[in-house]
Each structure stands twice: as structure tokens, then as C-alpha cells.
Amino acid sequence: MRLLAEITDESLGLPGESPVSPAERKAARAVLVDDDGRVAVMALDKFDFYMLPGGGIEDGEDAQTACIREMKEETGCECIITGELGIGMAHADGGAPLGIVACARQQRDI
Secondary structure (H helix, E strand, C coil): CCEEEEEECHHHCCCCCCCCCCCCEEEEEEEEECCCCCECCEEECCCCEEECCEEECCCCCCHHHHHHHHHHHHHCCCEEEEEEEEEEEEECCCCCCEEEEEEEEEECCC
């Protein structure tokens, strides 16, 4: 899977430094699209920006299962995976890198 982007505090216009000893934490995020073509995003008021819904991949969980679970937890939507987009690396708030598996999603009719 290819690297889509690397995000740092500096690239977001936030004060902060790159981590001294990077430790990777894997997460699953998604471009969740409904039948009207709207994309779900999460507002992070503390930092005044938006991000794709998602979260950490639990031990023993694969990226697809984590993505489906996180979409339900974050948005309340049940979804299906329509494809994988790539990996994003985020070094936010001075923390360690976060390996993000970005998956394309489409909301299921429920």
C-alpha cells in the first residue's frame, strides 16, 4: 500500500515538535460516503481541524474489521469496504507516528 501523506503539527500550523523516538500505532480510518455523495468527517475543536472518522486497530483485529467497527462507533453507520486507498502517517500533537490505513467506504442501506 502506498503512502498518501505525512501530516505533522508544523504542516497543520500547530506548535509542536517531531517525536524523538517514533513508535508506530496502527489505525483504520475511512472515507465514508452516503448515497447522496456526502463524506463523513470528525471536527476536532481543540485543534480547529477536521479528520476522517476511525481509530486504533485492536490486538488480533485486521484493518478491515477495525474500520467497520470504528465507523459504527464514530458515526453510527454500518458500512461496507469498497476499496483500500493507502497509508497516511500523522505526527500530531508531538506524539508518536500513527500508521493510518485509509479505506474507501460506502454506507449500507439499513
